[in-house]
Amino acid sequence: MATINLNAFPYSDEVACPKCKNIVTLYDPEGSEYIVCTSCHSFIRFIANDTLVIQKYAPPVNQQPVIRLGSVGFFRGYDFKVIGYIEKKEKAAGYAWREYILYNYEKGYANFAEYDGHWTFVAGKEFYPSLEKLSDRSWNFIEYEENEYNLFNKYTAMTTALIGEFDWDILFEQAKTSEFVAPPNIVYKEQDKPGTSTADFYLGKYAEPAEIAEAFKIDINLFPQKVGIGANQPSVHAKRxxxxxxxxxxxxxxxxxxxxxxSVIKPELQVMDNDYFIVSDSTKVNEFKPFITPSFELKDNSSALDFLIKSDIDNNWLETTVVLVNEKNNQSWEVTESIEYYHGYEAGESWTEGSQEANVLLSDIPNGKYHLNIYPASGDTTNKNIHINILANPVIWRxxxxxxxxxxxxxxxxxxxxxxxxxxxxxxxxxxxxxxxx
The missing domain is CATH 1.20.1270 (Substrate Binding Domain Of Dnak; Chain:A; Domain 2)
Incomplete structure (x- = not known):
């Protein structure tokens, strides 16, 4: 077991490999039970009276660890020393990942798990006491601290290579693991571990490489590039x-x-709603004689005016130029609007196009007395009617x-x-x- 309840990391010690006499450094001499010789790759166990016994062969690592053994860093409120590095894979598949054993002199062990450049800080009940409330149930989800974690993966983990020191026979261990995710967190449930009859639970929290690099003073360029999306990688889109x-x-x-x-502060006010008889101008083509409407008054300092222009045109067009004139200073606003309405019957179906009315909106009209100068034109000179409705201060709900x-x-x-x-x-x-x- 890890040496805990200390005020600082214990002093390192050195031992000689019983096979090749290579010197191996121990960072937790009292707490470690197994070590790996980096020279001959022997997996060595301490037994009675600290006698070193070679247990088996420890396959050499395929990748050199990004965080070297013995590195010390302050990460998420704890001092950690890296004392072990493990390469693992799924027993029935080719998925492989790497783990770094982290030793804290107050709590014990935690680890970094790295897969495809995605890093997760993983720790057990020593760091997260509420994990003890979880029980082994064959569910597809786990409820933990008011979050629901959904089943993401099941596999049996195998150790394929390792260096460093450990307090258990990790080469013998083949734990059945279930992963439950609620990004940025992940809960691991491990079963059938040697010497245990119940499931162990661990909480993982996603960690950015930059955070780890800063904590352990490592060049960020040494970290592997991220591939794809991590199982518990937080989503910026979810945050948005x-x-x-x-x-x-x-x-x-x-x-x-x-x-x-x-609509309450400046309620709508109808200032005009009139039909006007229009007379064709015989001296001009498609034009009617212009006319002037009666006056109306705007009392607010600034008003918007919504003009509704209607005409009973049929299979034809009408164009109207409307000039709003301030009777005090002759300031004017001019707009031109067209109305077209056509309909018919073709191939057994009726059709329509256009409308017999049009809207025009003028804004920021100052108070005062106004009238309109109207200049109509139409393709149907028999048309005798044009209707104008004006609302002041309309609320444009559209x-x-x-x-x-x-x-x-x-x-x-x-x-x-x-x-x-x-x-x-x-x-x-x-x-x-x-x-x-x-």
């Missing part, structure tokens, strides 16, 4: 989705309230709804990106909740 999911409903309510407030729709588009986009990210994550699992959609 959660963020917009909180703020967008508030913004939607605010936009609606602004619309209602505007703009309100368009704004709300636009506000909702980004959450939909964020949700889509988050969902796509999760589908890619679960492609590496035999328990994907998205399999039914494929």
């Amino acid at each position: 989705w959660l963020a917009v999911g909180k703020i967008v409903p508030v913004l939607v309510i605010l936009v609606a309230l602004v619309g209602f407030a505007a 703009n309100v709804w368009v704004t709300i729709l636009l506000l909702c588009l980004y959450p939909l986009y964020a949700w889509y990106r988050m969902r796509n990210y999760e589908k890619q994550r679960w492609m590496n699992s035999d328990y994907s909740p998205y399999e039914a959609e494929e």
Whole structure:
């Protein structure tokens, strides 16, 4: 067992390999029971009276550890020393990963697990006492600290190579492991470990290489590049989705309230709603004689005006130039709007195109007395009618709804990106909740 309840790391010790006499450094002399000779690769055990006995051959590592044995770092509130490095694989598959045994003189052992450049800090109940509340149940999920962890993988882990020191026969161990994820965390359940009858639980938390490099003073360029999406890699898209999911409903309510407030503070006021008889101008083609409307008054300092222009045109067009004139200073605003309406019957079906009305919006009109100069033109000179309706201070609910729709588009986009990210994550699992959609 690890030497714990100390005030600092114990002094290192050196032992000679009983086979090749190579000197091996021990970083926790009292707590380690097994060591690996880096020269002849003997897996050596301490027995009675600290006698060294070669147990078996320890295969040499395929990759040199990024964090060297003996390295000391301060990581997430604890001092750690790296005392072991293990290469593992799934017994029935080719998935391989690496683990670094971390020794803390107060708590005991933890480790870094690295797979495809994705790093996870893993520790047991010594660091996370609430893990003791978990029990061994054959479920596809685990509830832990108000989060639901979903089953991601099941496998039997085998050690393929190792260096360093250990307090158990890791070469003999073949634990049946289940992984449950709730990014950025992962819970490991290990069963059938030698000398145990119940399952052990460990909590893993995703760690960025830069954080580890800073803690152990390592060149970040030595870390392997990330490949794909890690089982418990946090999703930036999920963060965005959660963020917009909180703020967008508030913004939607605010936009609606602004619309209602505007209708209360400056209520709509109808300043004109008249039919006008128009007379064809015989001296010009498709034109009618211009006319002037009765006056109306705007009392607010600034108003928006919504013009609704209607005409009973039929299979024809009408174009109207409307000039709003301030009777005090002759300041004017001119707009031209066209109306087209066509219909017919073709191939056994009726059809229509266009409309018999049009809208024009003018904004920031100062107070004062106004009238309109109207200049109509139409392809149907028999048309005798034009209707003009003017609302002051209209609440353009269409703009309100368009704004709300636009506000909702980004959450939909964020949700889509988050969902796509999760589908890619679960492609590496035999328990994907998205399999039914494929």
